[in-house]
Amino acid sequence: MRDFIKDYVSDHRTVIVSSHYMAELELVTDHVVGLSNGRKVLDGDIAALLDQYGSLEQAYFNVVKK
Numbered sequence: 001m002r003d004f005i006k007d008y009v010s011d012h013r014t015v016i017v018s019s020h021y022m023a024e025l026e027l028v029t030d031h032v033v034g035l036s037n038g039r040k041v042l043d044g045d046i047a048a049l050l051d052q053y054g055s056l057e058q059a060y061f062n063v064v065k066k
Contacts, residue, residue: 005017022057023055032056034059036060036063042059042060
């Protein structure tokens with residue numbers, strides 16, 4: 001599935017993926033929007049989020065705690 005997504009977006013296409021498996025999302029996404037209780041709590045480039053928080057899961061939990 002990862003290879004399919006990467007091949008598909010290489011043709012300048014967009015794929016929207018909904019998942020609770022954040023470690024998996026780190027491997028296939030380049031931009032993330034995170035929702036909590038129907039509100040957007042994360043919106044950013046995956047590389048920047050990983051640099052800042054170390055993992056997508058940690059990023060999500062940090063912004064939800066605020």
